[in-house]
Amino acid sequence: MDPLTQGVLGASLSLSVSKKQHLLVAGFFGLVAGMAPDLDVLIRSENDPLLFLEFHRQFTHSLFFIPFGSFLCALLLYLPLGKKLQLSFQQSWLYCALGYSTHALLDACTSYGTQLFWPLTNERYAWNAVSVIDPVFTLPILILLVFSILKRNAWLARIAVVWALTYPTLGMLQRDRAEAVGWQLAKERQHVPIRLEAKPTFANILVWKVIYETEEDYHVDAIRAARSIKTYRGETIEKLNLSRDFPWLDLNSQQGKDIERFRQFSNGFLARSPDDKLHIIDVRYSIVPNQFNALWSVKLSPSASTNDHVEYVTHRDNSPESRKIFSDMLFDF
Numbered sequence: 001m002d003p004l005t006q007g008v009l010g011a012s013l014s015l016s017v018s019k020k021q022h023l024l025v026a027g028f029f030g031l032v033a034g035m036a037p038d039l040d041v042l043i044r045s046e047n048d049p050l051l052f053l054e055f056h057r058q059f060t061h062s063l064f065f066i067p068f069g070s071f072l073c074a075l076l077l078y079l080p081l082g083k084k085l086q087l088s089f090q091q092s093w094l095y096c097a098l099g100y101s102t103h104a105l106l107d108a109c110t111s112y113g114t115q116l117f118w119p120l121t122n123e124r125y126a127w128n129a130v131s132v133i134d135p136v137f138t139l140p141i142l143i144l145l146v147f148s149i150l151k152r153n154a155w156l157a158r159i160a161v162v163w164a165l166t167y168p169t170l171g172m173l174q175r176d177r178a179e180a181v182g183w184q185l186a187k188e189r190q191h192v193p194i195r196l197e198a199k200p201t202f203a204n205i206l207v208w209k210v211i212y213e214t215e216e217d218y219h220v221d222a223i224r225a226a227r228s229i230k231t232y233r234g235e236t237i238e239k240l241n242l243s244r245d246f247p248w249l250d251l252n253s254q255q256g257k258d259i260e261r262f263r264q265f266s267n268g269f270l271a272r273s274p275d276d277k278l279h280i281i282d283v284r285y286s287i288v289p290n291q292f293n294a295l296w297s298v299k300l301s302p303s304a305s306t307n308d309h310v311e312y313v314t315h316r317d318n319s320p321e322s323r324k325i326f327s328d329m330l331f332d333f
Contacts, residue, residue, distance in 0.1 A: 070093060167205075183196060
C-alpha cells in the first residue's frame, strides 16, 4: 500500500490501545513504525536493476521480523523522545510493534505479493482484495485518526481499525464475484484454465481485472461487479516461451538468470511484449484492465555479454484515451 495508508493504519492500531496521556506519542510511534518496512526500497544496485525486486516486501515484511523491526524503530524513537515524554522503553516498543505489525498484512491484501513467512519460504502472498492506492479505504482511517487525536478518544481509532478490517473483507467478496464471472467466461470459450485470478483496479473494488492461463495463452477481461455484473471482454496473448521467443538467448547467462528472477516476482505471468520484441512483460497489471499494456517489463539485448543484466523498464500508460476507457468502466451507471 501507499505510505500514507500504511502510516495512518499503524498509528490507529497503536493509538487504539494507548493511555489517554499517550495518545499523541502512541500515534506518532505507530505512524513511523507502520511505514518503516518500506525502507527496503533503498536496497538497490546500479549494476543489478532487479535487486530491489528481490528485497522489496521481503525480510522487512516477514511476520517473523516484526519483533526485530519494531525494536529498531522503538530504539530510534525512544532515545530522543521517550524519556522527555515520560514513556518507558517497553511502552515505546509496544506502540512500534503494533504499528509495524499492520504493514505486511496490509500489503498482502494487494496484488503485488508479500513474503510473509520469509525465510521459511520465498512465496509471495497476494490476497487481491484492495488496490495499492484506494481513497475509499484510506480517507476514513485518516479522518478517524485525526478526530481521535483532537477529541482524545481512542474509540475513534478503534473504529478506524474495524474499517481497516471491513474494507478488505468487502474486497475479497468482490474478488470472488469477479472470479466466478471469469470462470464462466472461460467455460463459454471452452477453455480449461490452469489458474485464474481477479485483481482490483486502481483506487476501487468495483472494476476488476480477471486474468486466466491456458496451455498456450493468457486471457484477460474486465469485470464491473456492482449490483449487476458487466463484462468487458479483453485480449489474448501468448505465454512466454524462451526457446521460441528468444532462440539466441543463453539460459545460463545473466540475462537468462534475470528472467527467472523476474518470473518469480511476477508469479510466472510473463509474455513477450507485442510492441517491442525484446521486452518481457508482467501481464498482471495495466491501466485498462482488459488490455495487456503492461506497467513494467525487462528488456533483453542480443549483443549483451554473458555477465550483463537485463534492463528493467517501467511503462506509465497515462494517455487520455486509456484514462477515459478506464473511467467509463468505473462510472458506467
